[in-house]
Amino acid sequence: LDYSVEQEWHNPRIVPYQPIVLDPAAKVFHYGQTIFEGLKAYKTADGRIRLFRPRDNFARMNRSNDRMSVPELDIDTAITALERLIEVDADWVPTEPGTSLYIRPYVFATQATLGVAPSENYQFIIIMSPVGAYYPEGMNPVKIYVESDYVRAMVGGVGEAKTAGNYAAALKSQQIAKEQGYTQVLWLDGAEHKYIEEVGSMNVFFKIGGKVITPALNGSILAGITRNSVLQLLKHWGISVEERRLSIDEIYEAAEQGLLEEAFGTGTAAVISPIGEVNWGGQKLVIGEGRTGELTNKLYDTLTGIQYGTVEDPFGWTREVGAG
Numbered sequence: 001l002d003y004s005v006e007q008e009w010h011n012p013r014i015v016p017y018q019p020i021v022l023d024p025a026a027k028v029f030h031y032g033q034t035i036f037e038g039l040k041a042y043k044t045a046d047g048r049i050r051l052f053r054p055r056d057n058f059a060r061m062n063r064s065n066d067r068m069s070v071p072e073l074d075i076d077t078a079i080t081a082l083e084r085l086i087e088v089d090a091d092w093v094p095t096e097p098g099t100s101l102y103i104r105p106y107v108f109a110t111q112a113t114l115g116v117a118p119s120e121n122y123q124f125i126i127i128m129s130p131v132g133a134y135y136p137e138g139m140n141p142v143k144i145y146v147e148s149d150y151v152r153a154m155v156g157g158v159g160e161a162k163t164a165g166n167y168a169a170a171l172k173s174q175q176i177a178k179e180q181g182y183t184q185v186l187w188l189d190g191a192e193h194k195y196i197e198e199v200g201s202m203n204v205f206f207k208i209g210g211k212v213i214t215p216a217l218n219g220s221i222l223a224g225i226t227r228n229s230v231l232q233l234l235k236h237w238g239i240s241v242e243e244r245r246l247s248i249d250e251i252y253e254a255a256e257q258g259l260l261e262e263a264f265g266t267g268t269a270a271v272i273s274p275i276g277e278v279n280w281g282g283q284k285l286v287i288g289e290g291r292t293g294e295l296t297n298k299l300y301d302t303l304t305g306i307q308y309g310t311v312e313d314p315f316g317w318t319r320e321v322g323a324g
């Protein structure tokens with residue numbers, strides 16, 4: 001789809017995967033006015049293709065668009081476009097256990113002027129790729145590096161928008177973490193460097209003394225769709241969850257008292273990811289002896305079961321492609 005002030009969103013089309021031509025002055029290159037989303041399609045045992053919460057992804061895209069002064073997209077048009085695209089290459093949705101089709105919708109500013117102002121032209125594109133099983137041999141706890149110098153986002157900034165700049169701001173810390181043998185960065189709040197926000201591509205949950213706790217959405221954390229699914233599932237199971245400010249000190253203190261039972265990340269890519277180790281300024285914390293916790297396993301099995309159609313979906317989260 002293209003956007004112009006006169007025609008608004010227009011010219012929907014499906015074309016073979018190919019490079020796109022942009023003017024060197026296109027605003028996206030200079031001012032980063034761009035938004036993306038990430039969601040997945042799954043094939044059920046009987047060959048049907050299902051999307052997981054696509055409406056919620058496009059609704060989040062519109063919230064990101066609003067923050068970044070990008071014109072709103074019609075959600076039904078976006079879902080229809082996505083379904084048409086999947087139908088063209090339905091064989092692309094892999095069938096092996098644990099595999100899926102990763103879908104990347106994105107929008108970017110194409111107007112060729114260097115003035116700092118919202119663009120008058122945009123393109124909306126969807127690309128996709130089959131992805132293998134995230135955990136082909138059982139869940140593997142991730143090791144997490146707590147970043148105490150740099151911050152990813154500030155309250156009032158663009159942290160809750162899924163915009164490229166947040167990820168660019170994270171690259172250096174990710175590099176440092178990787179050099180030290182850690183897979184993900186845990187971000188602390190921008191004001192006090194004290195409260196837990198999220199990791200690179202996941203929201204985080206901790207089970208402390210029988211209670212499940214996750215940082216409250218504060219404007220600088222991405223409102224993960226998987227985070228929301230976990231909250232709904234836990235409530236459905238009668239497990240109480242606290243959404244509140246959670247300091248990194250509290251995690252270390254809970255561990256010292258033997259109360260830190262489980263930790264996991266939530267995100268589209270891995271769905272649920274056990275956290276086995278945290279390193280904050282050189283202080284290492286091993287969680288659950290590096291093994292995956294019971295609740296973490298149950299959430300993983302239930303959510304992936306709903307996605308692949310082997311567990312009933314009481315929430316209406318899945319949408320069959322082509323079913324109207």
Ligand code: PMP
Binds near residue numbers: 202222224227
């Ligand atoms: N936080 C960040 C910064 C992310 O990039 C993602 C991945 N989209 C998440 C959290 C998890 O969000 P979701 O569950 O919607 O994939």
